[in-house]
Amino acid sequence: MTAHTIKLHDIANARAGDKGNRLNIALVCRDPAHYAAIAQQVTAERVAAAFAGRRPSRVVRYDLPRLAAFNFVLDDVLEGGVNASLGLDGHGKSLSYMLLDIDVQLEEAIVATVAAAHAE
Amino acid sequence: MPARIAIGGAAGFAGDRTDAAGPLVDALSWFDGPRFLMFETLAERTLALSQLERRKNPQGGFNPALDRFIGPILARCQHEQIRVVGNFGAANPPAAAARILALARAQGLRAPRIAVVEGDDLTKDLTAHDLAARETDGAILRDATEIIAANAYLGAGEIAQALNQGADIVVTGRVADSALALGPLMHAFGWRADDLDRLAAGTLAGHLLECGSQVTGGYFADPPYKVVPGMAELGYPIAEIEADGSMVITKPEGSGGRVDRLTVIEQILYEIHDPAAYLAPDVVLDLMGVTVEEIAPDRVRVTGARGRPAPATLKAAVCIDGGMLGEAEISYAGPNAAARARLAAETIRERMRTRAPDLVVRTDAIGIVSVLGSNGGAPEWPAEATDVRLRFAAQSRDAGAVERLLDEVEALYCAGPAGGCGVRRRVTARLASASCLIERRFVSPRVTMIGGGA
Numbered sequence: 001m002t003a004h005t006i007k008l009h010d011i012a013n014a015r016a017g018d019k020g021n022r023l024n025i026a027l028v029c030r031d032p033a034h035y036a037a038i039a040q041q042v043t044a045e046r047v048a049a050a051f052a053g054r055r056p057s058r059v060v061r062y063d064l065p066r067l068a069a070f071n072f073v074l075d076d077v078l079e080g081g082v083n084a085s086l087g088l089d090g091h092g093k094s095l096s097y098m099l100l101d102i103d104v105q106l107e108e109a110i111v112a113t114v115a116a117a118h119a120e
Numbered sequence: 121m122p123a124r125i126a127i128g129g130a131a132g133f134a135g136d137r138t139d140a141a142g143p144l145v146d147a148l149s150w151f152d153g154p155r156f157l158m159f160e161t162l163a164e165r166t167l168a169l170s171q172l173e174r175r176k177n178p179q180g181g182f183n184p185a186l187d188r189f190i191g192p193i194l195a196r197c198q199h200e201q202i203r204v205v206g207n208f209g210a211a212n213p214p215a216a217a218a219r220i221l222a223l224a225r226a227q228g229l230r231a232p233r234i235a236v237v238e239g240d241d242l243t244k245d246l247t248a249h250d251l252a253a254r255e256t257d258g259a260i261l262r263d264a265t266e267i268i269a270a271n272a273y274l275g276a277g278e279i280a281q282a283l284n285q286g287a288d289i290v291v292t293g294r295v296a297d298s299a300l301a302l303g304p305l306m307h308a309f310g311w312r313a314d315d316l317d318r319l320a321a322g323t324l325a326g327h328l329l330e331c332g333s334q335v336t337g338g339y340f341a342d343p344p345y346k347v348v349p350g351m352a353e354l355g356y357p358i359a360e361i362e363a364d365g366s367m368v369i370t371k372p373e374g375s376g377g378r379v380d381r382l383t384v385i386e387q388i389l390y391e392i393h394d395p396a397a398y399l400a401p402d403v404v405l406d407l408m409g410v411t412v413e414e415i416a417p418d419r420v421r422v423t424g425a426r427g428r429p430a431p432a433t434l435k436a437a438v439c440i441d442g443g444m445l446g447e448a449e450i451s452y453a454g455p456n457a458a459a460r461a462r463l464a465a466e467t468i469r470e471r472m473r474t475r476a477p478d479l480v481v482r483t484d485a486i487g488i489v490s491v492l493g494s495n496g497g498a499p500e501w502p503a504e505a506t507d508v509r510l511r512f513a514a515q516s517r518d519a520g521a522v523e524r525l526l527d528e529v530e531a532l533y534c535a536g537p538a539g540g541c542g543v544r545r546r547v548t549a550r551l552a553s554a555s556c557l558i559e560r561r562f563v564s565p566r567v568t569m570i571g572g573g574a
Contacts, residue, residue, distance in 0.1 A: 013346060013382055015339065017391030020257055020555065026389030028382060030345075062395050066411050066424075067385050073393050082165070083260065083442055083552040086482035086513040089491045098492060 003107060009100035012038065016096040021081045023092045025072045025099050032068035034106070039063060039070070041104050047072055050102050051095075054079070072099065121363060125308045126151040127301050127325065129357045131159040131189060131206075132332030134166045138188035140332065140356040145193050147358060147372035149200045154308050157197065158300040159189055159206030160330045164553045167294055168269040168439030170210035182216035183208035191223050198229055198288065205279055205300050209291040211269065213238055214568070217291045221571045232289050233572025235282030239565035240294040242270040242436055242558065251438050251556050260554035261438060268551065270438040272558050275401030275430075276322070277313070278565045279303025285569060294437065296401050298326025301359065309363045319403035320427030321365025324410070327398075328369055328387055328422070332356050335369060335387040337377030350376020366423045368415070379418040388412075388422075397428075399435070404428040433557040442552035443515055446522035448529035448545040449486070451509045452537065460537040461485065461508040467536060468512060471528050476521040484511040509542075515550060522547060 008014075013028045027042070029035050048059040054077035062071040082090040089095075128144035131137075141157060148155040161183045174181025183189070186208050197204055209216040217234040224232055242251070251270055252261035271294035280303045282290045290303070302322035305311060311318045328335050333354045341348035348354075355375025361367040371379055388407060392398055398405040409424040452461040465483045472481055484490035486509040488502070514525050526545040533540060 009345065013340075013342075013386060015386045015390055019391065019393070020553075022257070022393070024389070024391060024393055026386055026392070028385045028389075030382065064389075064395055064408065066409065067388065069385050069389060071389050071392055071395055083550075084515065086445075086480070086515060087491065088484065088486075088511070094491045 003105040005103050005105055007100065008038070008042065008102045008104055009097070011104070011106070012100065014096035014100050016091075016093050018078060018081055018091045020083075021076050021078045023074045023077050023095060025074070025096050027070045027072065027099060029068040035065065035068045037104060037106060042070070042102060044072070046102065047074070047099065050098065051077055121310065122153045122308055124360055124362045125154040125156065125304065126358055126360050127156045127158055127304055127329060129160070129329030129332050129335075129359070130157050131161050132330065132334055133163055134161045134183055134185065136161070136332050138185055139192070140354070141189065141193045143372040143375055144356055144358065145196050145200065145202060148202050149196070151360070155200070155202045156304040157193070157202050157204045158304075158329060159204070159208055160297045160300055160332070161185075161189070162207045162210060162294060164437050165439060165551050167210055167271055167437065168551045168553070170212070171269040174211045179215050181212035182210045182219065186216055186219055187223060190220055194220070194224055194232075195227055195229055198232060203283065203288055203290075203304070205290040205292075205303060207292045207295055207297075207300060209236065209293045211293065213291045213293050217570055220289060220291070231571040233287050234570050235285065235287035235290045236568045236570065237274065237278045237282060237290060237292040237295065237565060238568070239278075239563060240271040240274050242272055242562060243267055245562050246270065246558070251436075254556040254558060255438075255554050256557055258554060260552050261440065264440045266440065268439045268441065270436055270556070272434045272436045272563045273401055274434075274563070274565045275299055276302035276306055277402070278567050280306035282567045282569075283307035285567070287569065288572065297330035298323045298400055299402070301326030301329050302402060305361060313402070316403055316427030316429065317425065318365040318427070320405045320425040321367065322361070323398070323400045323403055323405045324388070324407070324422065324425040325359045325361050325367050328384065329357055329359055331387060331390060333377060334390065335383055336371045336379050337383055340383055340386065346382070348376070348378055352376065365425065366421065368419050368421050370419045379420055380414055381412050381420060384412050384420045384422065399431050401434055402430050404431065432560070434560055434563055436556045436558045437553055438556055439551045439553045442550035443517040444519050444522045445513065445515045445548045445550045446526050446545070447511065447513045448526045448543065449509055449511045450529055450532055450536075450540050451507070451542045452539055453507045453541070454539065455506065457508050458503050458505040460539060461510050463537045464510060464532050464540060467532070468525075468528055472525060475528075476524050479514045479516055479518075479521045479525060481525060482513045484513070485509070486511055519547070
């Protein structure tokens with residue numbers, strides 16, 4: 001079967017939260033059927049690479065299969081967080097969308113489901 | 121014992137919509153069982169800001185929007201026996217309670233019985249040095265000499281005690297956000313301190329309610345991927361909780377927003393680190409076994425929270441002076457705007473290199489690269505950009521250096537590239553906050569009853 005490249009944003013939701021200089025991003029599958037593909041592809045290493053510009057000192061992924069969700073915890077990516085960041089987003093709220101920008105490979109049949117959901 | 125109780129989450133932060141409580145009060149009036157309304161209005165820095173306010177005005181230091189949060193619902197809460205729990209007392213819970221009594225008097229209501237929960241303030245018992253020795257994940261406090269605010273996150277015990285004593289309204293300062301729901305649950309169902317799974321369920325209920333609309337479609341919409349109807353009139357959440365700790369999350373009928381598996385899961389994991397160990401003052405919450413089930417439109421059943429014994433220490437939020445943050449912006453528009461903006465940025469960098477060499481200056485090009493950029497280096501933007509707003513930012517305890525940056529940006533009006541416009545500048549006092557773990561012996565929470573013939 002042909003694999004199609006899509007953005008995580010096409011099939012998953014994310015919300016970021018901060019504590020000091022540590023960020024967590026909850027990643028939730030819109031359709032639990034995508035859980036396995038995301039679990040396989042969106043590893044802590046991939047996420048660390050996607051956030052390389054923010055130089056995370058540690059990235060941990062927690063799996064919550066009952067919720068078809070993951071929790072990523074990224075240390076030291078907030079440039080000091082609300083205390084010290086000179087940027088507009090000291091909380092790192094928008095970084096959930098940096099995670100959703102990651103590419104994933106899905107089989108054709110699932111891509112069709114995504115397209116149908118958009119057409120609704 | 122009641123079969124179930126309902127708790128409405130009327131606010132998720134100090135600046136939340138102040139008219140959200142009205143529709144919750146309407147919905148709770150129809151609920152068959154004890155009903156409560158909670159207000160969470162105290163983010164990490166909010167209490168320190170309130171403390172600074174109290175220094176200026178001894179009768180101030182509570183949530184400045186208290187009148188607007190409470191005023192419109194006071195009469196109906198009294199009439200419908202909806203009891204209110206809020207941390208809007210901030211740095212001065214007794215003053216907030218006095219203000220609520222005054223509001224009730226002005227509306228011709230019977231004086232409510234108000235409980236004031238205090239004991240979160242650590243500044244009398246612990247020095248800056250003591251707190252620095254207890255700091256976790258950083259060294260913000262290492263060289264601090266003056267603490268603006270240091271408050272332990274209290275548990276739900278005193279809130280439950282206040283309700284047991286008949287309080288209509290419970291005013292707190294710093295408590296764990298989730299305690300605002302756990303307190304009413306411990307009161308209504310008589311949950312004990314070793315009822316760990318139930319305490320965990322109550323903590324989860326509080327966690328789901330504490331950010332207001334963030335569980336009912338707020339902070340969620342991303343059309344067409346995530347569609348939220350009625351954003352302008354979002355319904356705030358209601359948790360209907362049974363004695364065994366299972367709960368249904370819902371919202372007032374006819375209100376905007378949505379409650380489903382996706383909105384609930386996003387909030388379950390909000391600001392969570394290890395989902396098997398969410399630390400609260402009364403229990404350690406394990407989310408690994410939690411399941412959510414859509415049982416009807418806008419009704420989601422949440423079960424499976426597990427609890428382990430509470431940590432030996434309490435978390436405290438500590439704030440110190442963080443210096444000044446200076447920000448200045450200027451726009452360039454039309455043909456070749458990108459090149460002119462780039463020259464402006466280079467000019468500022470060169471001026472500052474010799475005039476305030478120690479100041480780290482961040483440059484953003486808003487709309488092109490600003491939010492996702494990093495502190496280091498200049499932004500890159502496409503040469504064809506025709507509307508560039510530059511933003512410069514720096515932070516320092518040296519106010520002169522910060523002002524110098526803003527002056528230099530303003531001077532671009534004449535001495536910068538052609539067509540610079542719309543300079544805005546501001547300096548904000550910054551608070552630096554740190555987390556500490558405090559031995560419980562330093563914290564002695566207490567409840568005082570006022571009003572209502574007390």
